Amino acid sequence: MSSRYDDTNRTPQEYEVLTGGGAETAEIAKRGISRRQMLRRAAGLTLGVVGAEATLGALMMIYPNLKGLFGSPVTLKAKSTYAGAEQKDISLDQKGLFYESGAKSYILHLLPGGTTAFLLNGMSLDNAMAAQDWVKDSDGSYWLALYQVCVHLGCKVPFRDDCNSFKCPCHGSHYNIDGEYLDGPAPRSADRFTMSFSGGNVQVDTGKLNQHVERPDVGTRVLRTPYVAVCAAS
Numbered sequence: 757m758s759s760r761y762d763d764t765n766r767t768p769q770e771y772e773v774l775t776g777g778g779a780e781t782a783e784i785a786k787r788g789i790s791r792r793q794m795l796r797r798a799a800g801l802t803l804g805v806v807g808a809e810a811t812l813g814a815l816m817m818i819y820p821n822l823k824g825l826f827g828s829p830v831t832l833k834a835k836s837t838y839a840g841a842e843q844k845d846i847s848l849d850q851k852g853l854f855y856e857s858g859a860k861s862y863i864l865h866l867l868p869g870g871t872t873a874f875l876l877n878g879m880s881l882d883n884a885m886a887a888q889d890w891v892k893d894s895d896g897s898y899w900l901a902l903y904q905v906c907v908h909l910g911c912k913v914p915f916r917d918d919c920n921s922f923k924c925p926c927h928g929s930h931y932n933i934d935g936e937y938l939d940g941p942a943p944r945s946a947d948r949f950t951m952s953f954s955g956g957n958v959q960v961d962t963g964k965l966n967q968h969v970e971r972p973d974v975g976t977r978v979l980r981t982p983y984v985a986v987c988a989a990s
């Protein structure tokens with residue numbers, strides 16, 4: 757004769773209420789398995805966890821130096837090394853924009869005012885900058901860490917001083933100094949990393965890639981387009 761506890765369609769929680777027992781009792785009743793089988797499964801699970809921890813420990817011994825290298829937070833030079841510049845005056849590795857090979861990133865340090873023209877303002881600008889991983893410094897300047905890789909098919913994108921923008925040599929994708937999409941086949945704006953300051957140095961977390969900055973339109977573009985109207989293929 758079947759009891760009212762034999763309905764295998766009941767959830768473990770329903771069995772717990774019916775039997776007045778704990779979750780384990782409910783699971784046993786629900787699945788129709790013995791307590792010995794339950795203990796065997798628990799022992800197997802414990803061995804699995806121990807094995808995973810041992811594997812992780814071995815990997816950390818083989819690759820002890822991942823910390824500080826690409827794929828993790830990378831500490832770069834002192835902030836003062838990266839001289840800021842207005843949008844029009846940016847010159848690669850001289851002022852405003854610096855390439856850092858260890859972080860595979862371009863560090864943008866942009867001074868507001870003058871030829872730097874933010875097209876949004878107020879809360880709209882704040883929200884766009886937060887979503888795009890801009891950092892506003894205490895002196896009022898702005899920082900950004902852009903990943904060097906083109907989001908079209910993965911070529912390394914050079915900054916072109918003559919274009920006041922990034923232009924990919926492979927298929928012509930064109931990005932503003934802050935990585936915003938301008939034209940070409942790229943499906944979105946350039947990817948960027950989370951950056952911060954640590955003990956007076958610039959730090960880029962190359963383990964955190966922001967791949968969610970869409971192509972901007974007139975209502976979402978943060979910076980004005982470059983001062984060089986046409987950027988010809990190199």
Ligand code: FES
Pocket residue numbers: 906907908909910911924925926927928929940941942
């Ligand atoms: S890889 Fe850059 S445009 Fe195609």
